[in-house]
Amino acid sequence: MNQQVLSTPEDLFRYQLRSVLTMEHHSLEALGDLHEAASDSKVKKLFSHHADETREQIDKIGKVFAAIGVHESSAPSPATTGIKDQAASLLGKAEPKLQNQIAVMSALGNEHFEIASYDGLILSATALGLSDASSLLQENLDQEVHTSKELRDVLKDLLSSS
Numbered sequence: 001m002n003q004q005v006l007s008t009p010e011d012l013f014r015y016q017l018r019s020v021l022t023m024e025h026h027s028l029e030a031l032g033d034l035h036e037a038a039s040d041s042k043v044k045k046l047f048s049h050h051a052d053e054t055r056e057q058i059d060k061i062g063k064v065f066a067a068i069g070v071h072e073s074s075a076p077s078p079a080t081t082g083i084k085d086q087a088a089s090l091l092g093k094a095e096p097k098l099q100n101q102i103a104v105m106s107a108l109g110n111e112h113f114e115i116a117s118y119d120g121l122i123l124s125a126t127a128l129g130l131s132d133a134s135s136l137l138q139e140n141l142d143q144e145v146h147t148s149k150e151l152r153d154v155l156k157d158l159l160s161s162s
């Protein structure tokens, strides 16, 4: 791996954008795993819908690289590997009746991490005068915020019916 030192806010923005690309690929994998673990049709539908959105988000990140004139590449995202590992561990320990709840809570945790990541990137892009990048990233953030609300509603429904 390239051990370059990040010395400017631009370096940091580009590196974090590369990590966010990996984050979205992890999200796509996690949504597939969680879709498999869930049995509730509403939960499954929400995961499939957000998987479609996540594919669009990955394309949009490609457009951000193009907008800032940087060749697209990825960087590690250990946090989202951890969120995925934690979900797998909990799913492995719990009885079937708890799997929907675990899947939704895990997806919610992932969304909140994504929201924080985009929030920071958008503030950085704006400070760097990268308005096209900022608008594209905002579209992804809006989808994550919307999804987190839907997940929260589904979680409330699950908890009240269990």
Ligand SMILES: [Fe+2]
Pocket: 024, 027, 054, 057, 114, 144
């Ligand atoms: Fe996402």
